[in-house]
Amino acid sequence: MHEASMTMQLIDYLDKVAQENNAKKILDIYLEVGEFTHLNPDQIRYLFDILKERNEVLKKSKLHIERRKGIVKCDSCGYIGNINIDNEYDLYLPVFSCPKCGSLVKVVEGDEFIIKKIRMIK
Amino acid sequence: MPIKGVIEPDEGEIMDIELQEDFLRRNRELADEVRLLLDKYGVTAIDVMGSIGAGKTCLIEAMTKRLKDKYRIAMIGGDVATTIDSERVSKHGIDVLQINTGAECHLDANLIMKAIKEFDLENIDLLFIENVGNLICPADYPLGTHKRIVVISITEGPYSIVKHPLIFREASICVINKIDLSEAMEVDPEKLASDAIKINPEIIVVKTSCKQDIGIDELIAKLGL
Numbered sequence: 001m002h003e004a005s006m007t008m009q010l011i012d013y014l015d016k017v018a019q020e021n022n023a024k025k026i027l028d029i030y031l032e033v034g035e036f037t038h039l040n041p042d043q044i045r046y047l048f049d050i051l052k053e054r055n056e057v058l059k060k061s062k063l064h065i066e067r068r069k070g071i072v073k074c075d076s077c078g079y080i081g082n083i084n085i086d087n088e089y090d091l092y093l094p095v096f097s098c099p100k101c102g103s104l105v106k107v108v109e110g111d112e113f114i115i116k117k118i119r120m121i122k
Numbered sequence: 123m124p125i126k127g128v129i130e131p132d133e134g135e136i137m138d139i140e141l142q143e144d145f146l147r148r149n150r151e152l153a154d155e156v157r158l159l160l161d162k163y164g165v166t167a168i169d170v171m172g173s174i175g176a177g178k179t180c181l182i183e184a185m186t187k188r189l190k191d192k193y194r195i196a197m198i199g200g201d202v203a204t205t206i207d208s209e210r211v212s213k214h215g216i217d218v219l220q221i222n223t224g225a226e227c228h229l230d231a232n233l234i235m236k237a238i239k240e241f242d243l244e245n246i247d248l249l250f251i252e253n254v255g256n257l258i259c260p261a262d263y264p265l266g267t268h269k270r271i272v273v274i275s276i277t278e279g280p281y282s283i284v285k286h287p288l289i290f291r292e293a294s295i296c297v298i299n300k301i302d303l304s305e306a307m308e309v310d311p312e313k314l315a316s317d318a319i320k321i322n323p324e325i326i327v328v329k330t331s332c333k334q335d336i337g338i339d340e341l342i343a344k345l346g347l
Contacts, residue, residue: 002227002259009145021139036288037146038258086320089284096291097323104324107291111150111262115143122135 003039006113007047011055013115018057023120026061030117035070036094036110070110074098080108149263152231156238156266163243167251168345169265171289172273173282174255177299179207180332181273182250185342186214193247193347198237200229200254207252217241228259231266248347257286264292269345275300276309283317290321295328295344302331 010029018026033039045063052058073080079100086093098105160167172178179199186195196217199208205220212218219240221233234251241249251267253260257274264270272293274282277300283290290296296318298311315327326344330337 002262005226006145013143013145017139017141021137023137024134027136034146036291037262038288039262088320089281091284093284093287094291094321096321102323104322111146113145115141115145117138117140119136119138122137 003043004047006039007044007051010044010048010115011051011058014058014061014118015055017118018120021120021122023057023122025056025121026058026118027121028117028119029061029063029115031063031065032068032112032114032116033065034068034110034112036107037113039113041065041067068109068112068114070094071108072096072098072105072110073108074101074103074105076103077101079105146262149231152235153264153266156231156234157268159235159238159243160249160266160268163246165238165243165246165249166347167249167265167267167269169251169253169260169267169270170273171253171257171260171270171293172255172297173257173275173278176255176273176275176278177297177330177332178252178255178273179210181297181299181330181338181341182211182252183214184332184335184338185250185347186211186216188338188342189248189347190214190216194245195248195250196241196246197250197252198229198234199252200233202226202254211250211252217246223254226259227254227256228263229253229265230263234265257282257289261289261292269294271295271297271345273297273299274314276303276307276311276314279307280309280313283314283321287321290318290325293322293325295326295341297337297341298327298329299332301329301336302334 048063077100084095084099086095170178197211198219200221208218208220270293328341
């Protein structure tokens with residue numbers, strides 16, 4: 001839903017990194033997007049490809065997005081792992097109760113929008 | 123010992139850099155700073171999230187009416203445009219600040235940090251923050267408040283919770299508003315409540331009708347106010 005502002009923020013950030021490193025071009029950008037964010041990789045890619053056209057440093061770059069699976073932790077029983085997805089409705093319905101004991105779990109991974117690595121030409 | 127030197131890539135050479143920069147973590151860190159500032163002045167803040175037209179403003183008005191003699195209350199209203207909601211609440215005699223996001227679909231911790239600096243926090247006990255009407259984006263942006271509540275209403279139909287599950291994850295209270303319209307809408311509030319509890323086993327569900335003045339006292343009690 002806020003893919004546009006995130007993508008614009010990403011482009012500003014990449015410009016800054018390119019400048020700091022005296023890079024002429026950025027070739028590849030590796031992102032990780034958490035399962036529990038409302039950020040859709042396809043939309044980010046679509047927006048990025050539109051916005052990069054006006055940017056000399058990013059024009060030839062390619063975005064690689066990996067979806068990072070959510071990991072939760074239960075403080076009551078110590079469970080660490082994935083959550084259950086409910087199938088009562090025909091849609092993705094994550095359940096934040098512990099698969100083992102039913103308590104509310106904490107999210108350890110899955111809330112991220114991470115720029116992991118950039119490949120550039122000096 | 124000084125380092126031997128730095129080998130820089132040649133002109134045109136390919137270079138990889140590892141960054142691990144998390145854009146969403148920045149918001150969470152700022153939210154922690156907001157919380158510290160609020161705690162320093164003893165301000166309790168409540169993030170009122172929810173869909174458009176669910177009754178967020180109405181609930182804030184109803185709670186303000188009941189609580190304004192007990193607490194010094196202020197409100198931050200978030201909308202894409204207009205000051206309609208903020209003006210409604212300011213009629214109850216409390217300090218209100220409007221944040222117009224322009225385009226953004228949610229408030230974030232940075233906007234809240236700027237906003238709370240506009241208030242005299244020494245003279246506030248309770249701060250309501252009405253988020254932009256939206257069941258999606260605010261979930262990704264904690265604001266540093268002590269409690270987050272999600273307001274949905276019967277008129278949004280029977281699936282508004284399961285279609286937007288992530289926002290119910292961190293909220294401690296789910297308000298189902300307009301319950302007086304359940305029959306007319308043929309929407310079962312109990313089913314909505316069980317959907318919320320399925321996603322978040324610790325969420326407290328409060329059924330209200332702001333217009334009929336039902337459930338407001340219960341909501342105040344569940345908020346610990």
